[in-house]
Amino acid sequence: MTTKTIEKNSLIGRRIPKMDAPDKASGKTRYIGDLNVSGQLYGKILRSGRIHARIVRIDTSKAKALPGVHAVITAADVPDQRPIGVNKDHMPLKGDKVRSQRDEIAAVAADSEEIAEEALKLIEVEYEDLPTIFDPRDALKPGAPLINDFKKDNVAMVFDYSHGDVAQGEAESDVVIEDSFELHYVTHCCMGVSGVIAEFDASGNLLLYSNTQVPFLHKREFAELLNIDPGRIRIIQPPIGGGFGSKLDIYPFEPIAIFLARATKRPVKLMFTREEEFLASPTRQPVILTLRSGVRKDGSLTFRTVDTLHDNGAYTSWGATTPFVMMQTFSSLYRVEHCLYKTTAVYTNNPYAGSFRGYGNLQATFAIEQHMDKLAEAIGMDPLEFRLKNAQEAGEVTGQGMHFKTCGFKDCITTAAERSDYQAKRRAYKAAQGAPGSVKRGVGIASMLHVGGGAKIYPSDGCGTILKLDDFAHVTVMTGASEIGQGSETVLAQLVCEELGVPLGSVTVVNNDTDITPWDVGVHASRTTFIAGNSAIGAARKARDKILNAAAKVSNLAAGDLDLRDGFIVRASDGQVIMPLAKMLRSLHFSDKAELVMTTHYYEPPSVHQDKGFKGDVSAAYAWATQVVEVEVDTDTGIVTLLKVWAAHDVGRVLNRLGIEGQIEGGIVMGQGYAITETLMIENGVCKNPNFRDYKLVTAPEIPEMDITFIETMDGEGPQGAKGVGEAPAICMAAAVANAIENATGTRIYKLPFTPENVYRALHPALAEAAE
């Protein structure tokens, strides 16, 4: 008799292809654009023809008369509409005034998109222009026109944070520097344009096919908006063509689709064109940021004072709240005794701003990491040594109350520096600044801190899981956490496989239907692997216990002496097979006991809601990273070429190596676009480049060589030791590139992006001025 034995074979750290990849690569995935339901009408939105104007008259009669048109609605047709957005300052349909180019003033539901488009052209609107504000500084001037009636002073939101006493810090400083930084507009450029299908059943229950990243919060918010019981709203999320934070808020097209569905009693599908996606999806908000920093000659930081002015646009979405994250970088990336942080977000007639991967941290890091270079230079210290001296370490609690239980920050700095030969290159390139030739090289370094264990900005930051095994040991994991392309489905399956010893192909993850999946706060703050991962592990361990206890009875071994491997129950000590898992499950099901293995679990991280002063340990863990970039700057053309990126990330532990590499690579490229190529050109409130010809997204040939190193600090709370990493890789790039350009050319540029024109103007200010 041969006895089969199975060795322990962990999936953790291996390269696991994404479970959704085959369907996506073969074109089988059904995005919202591919979904059509019987009886469906097509919705289209008429947007403002002006930037800031009173609506004098709207005549929809010709549009209504067009054959195939089922409804034409304006604000007058939905007197019960309620304002949306973070400040509740935004009516979906504008009845009185328009305040920006995107403003929605009417909508049509018709038998086809073509008819709906035709109907839009038949709507007559008469406007009376109003004075405009395009520069946020103008919004605060005395006598400035009021943009949004919600606030009488054009101030949408204010954040104030402090620890220590910056006056004392300044007094203790040997060197103080202050600079202003200007951050630009970019947008998410999701490959899948925004879209929704809204449908009421005959009992008045609402079904939304929506790509929201926060289905459970939106269920409640749509209910408030429509004044119905949240239990009557079901949100199903089709596979998403990119999220990146763009889908954390309700935008007007969603209530408008709902109003059209209500008016027509038919399902209404409303999809953006690519041009609309540029005009009317959220942006990363522009910021004017003034940073004042001090240092002692010994290299210890003394204080920081930060003042930022956010261009909020005409309405308020999550962009106004990015200071939550920005202040963390100022207060806590490096040890600094005294910190004062203030943001004012003001209304203008520009596009309004949402959340975007990194959530303000790209902007904050752009400023702080340039100052780290400048401060080091001012006191004559090597910038690497300077950073190491001030870097946080495990065990520290910052002025903001963040407790770093694991912290690989110094490892990140030294690893990225050593692998890139940063110090030697920096010296050599600096020395070569004055050498002949117009093409210069430079290296730049930047680091970041970001939440890595969720962020308790809502009363709960948890996630629920329901798990069931069928008679064939196939596992269904129902998780509240959505898949937005980040690979959560795969990593959750992998974590469950680790507990239940089944192959990855035996797991189905259900994550897209609020009626089925348990609550989760949503996909943001790099939290899904950490929070939903811990939740899935909890449910899987309960199932494992149930199975091993049952197996113990039939095997005469203790449950603790058993293990689950490769679909079998084995003796843990030597891997000897006791029976197939599926057979055990069937014997439980079909025995007199008649049990199915079904478990539930809810995981809530041990983080806290911050107090009114923004203090408190908001995340269960924190992620760290250092990136070094090497660039080539053509000083004759202003072209900056990114040659290579060395990225060292404290990720707690690598779960899916392929997945996390994809996250890092994608984040670096997104940061590269932010730094060098991308800009949403808004002139007098009008978007000048709403298309992929003029909006320069980084494409494959421009992607640099990358060297990625993972620092595994094995976080005690993290799932298998992992921490969140979704946003981290995009954060350092702009700062590192700015430092590299300075290293290459001796010129520091405080304004993004580093397009050829901007760089050329910075390198040749006199020539640029003369040419104008």
Added chain:
Amino acid sequence: MTTKTIEKNSLIGRRIPKMDAPDKASGKTRYIGDLNVSGQLYGKILRSGRIHARIVRIDTSKAKALPGVHAVITAADVPDQRPIGVNKDHMPLKGDKVRSQRDEIAAVAADSEEIAEEALKLIEVEYEDLPTIFDPRDALKPGAPLINDFKKDNVAMVFDYSHGDVAQGEAESDVVIEDSFELHYVTHCCMGVSGVIAEFDASGNLLLYSNTQVPFLHKREFAELLNIDPGRIRIIQPPIGGGFGSKLDIYPFEPIAIFLARATKRPVKLMFTREEEFLASPTRQPVILTLRSGVRKDGSLTFRTVDTLHDNGAYTSWGATTPFVMMQTFSSLYRVEHCLYKTTAVYTNNPYAGSFRGYGNLQATFAIEQHMDKLAEAIGMDPLEFRLKNAQEAGEVTGQGMHFKTCGFKDCITTAAERSDYQAKRRAYKAAQGAPGSVKRGVGIASMLHVGGGAKIYPSDGCGTILKLDDFAHVTVMTGASEIGQGSETVLAQLVCEELGVPLGSVTVVNNDTDITPWDVGVHASRTTFIAGNSAIGAARKARDKILNAAAKVSNLAAGDLDLRDGFIVRASDGQVIMPLAKMLRSLHFSDKAELVMTTHYYEPPSVHQDKGFKGDVSAAYAWATQVVEVEVDTDTGIVTLLKVWAAHDVGRVLNRLGIEGQIEGGIVMGQGYAITETLMIENGVCKNPNFRDYKLVTAPEIPEMDITFIETMDGEGPQGAKGVGEAPAICMAAAVANAIENATGTRIYKLPFTPENVYRALHPALAEAAE
């Protein structure tokens, strides 16, 4: 301060509109015909042009060349196909021979149904005819042609059951009678025609949109058929346009759609035309039944001998297994000491037979309840008294091992008789048989026994439930039990409401996706309310306990002193409101404990698998009914008009009065059709009436007045005391009408249906013969 109090307000027994009714009534429900998925092709099947023939040649080249055709397949293209059906005697695509009119020999997938139809016409087939069998008696004759190669003697299946000793019983009898009965073909006539969408993802996982009544069993069966892991098959059930047992087996169109999807790598939708639905969906099988019964002069039954010959058609589906149920009626409806039962199902070239509401019991009851009248008459006893004397009572265990823990049979008999004034009318109509005039009236009575607590014909007869409550006290019930129009969704929601004290609108039932819902054996044997109901109650009680325990802590009352009513937690004694349920749930969720209320439960009834001799207590409870009908017979035309039906049903307890009345009414009408109007006319293997003009379904104007009484025996195992009733109301009708015609005319007719022609021939045998 006013204190709000809430009285206990049970939903049990109330009239609850079906939750799916508004969408169905308003046309919003999306049946499989309304579902279309992106990339979908349309499948069509080429059926045999002959009844029994060898396939000499199939040429598909012209069909393949038609633009828009993506695949044309024959048996030769799927060499790996495996046989389906109860005997595994049925290849989905026939390569060697055709054996019936419906036989599938080729299939096409094309861009539209029209192109697919056109392609079918281009397929050339050459046949060589073979000898046929159309009368099942011919199948057993020496030298009969062999129909299905699976069995060399044309015998598809045999059932033998006995208890006691019929020879002894016959010896003890004062009167013995024997008759032969002939039962005809009918079909389910589901308003929704058969259809399926089959789709493989890029990883080879199969998704079926299917109206199967047994998704979990079919998952395994499709996996065997395709030789893949059952975990790789997901079955989603769109709302069904009628089931009635027709969807308990895999029929060729389903594997064919899968083969087409595999061949084209595209989703394939295959929908029957109405004509195909008549030709190729299952039937209620014809039976020739010989019943020999004995009785003593004192009115006690002595023995029964039953011999039935089933026309199995060319292949074997569940129709062949109806003796499981038929024998119960013979062995156990009335107390009979000696019983011998035998069925032989034989292959013919006729349509093959599936399962159909009542599962053989209409046929068995047709014979036995006519014999009850005849035996009573033979010994000069009132037929009502005769029935009461022999009727089963609570506590009895029958020869077959069925244990009647509750039994309202005698109540059913007396209630139906009294409410209809059966005895007086019967005497009066009998007396009027010879009176002048051609229009006669008659009353007839019949009773039935059917499983009412599931039927353990599979190793488990259980059902799983997963239940979750959201922050707003909205409940999702995920049940393995499918909704096939019977109202299970509503009754399960109602049972959960009863435990959790929430309004019906706060419950969503998810019951149509094998990846999400826990296992259930399927919708058959009138089991769903009983089994899935108990499962749902189990899950709800766990949730209730969790909630009340949490509420006990905050209210300083014992959990047992609390109740849930109308969405509130109240003090049980006086209904005083303690707090809203939703608030309690939110405080659990958002407190430090961070709990969601999610529970799971699996219910397995205390029934047993019968032994090889078909003995054992197969159901957890048994349902009883008596129906009295009053008819008018026009002896000049043979037209039988059903005037009124009095139905008394032991249903354990009424849960949803509106729903159960609908079940009874629908069942009576289905029994009426079987008795009087419906017949699938098969002549020499060819269906002569595959349409609703020639197949006479009962329509609204012909529906009789009904008087329905529920006998509530409060079954101890049943959910809130209820027993299953899905099949019961159809079972008695044919027998009762036969007895009523005899009462009206003095003529007993042993052959169904009672169409004008058949009745006229029976009333005027000489005239009918002379006319031919």
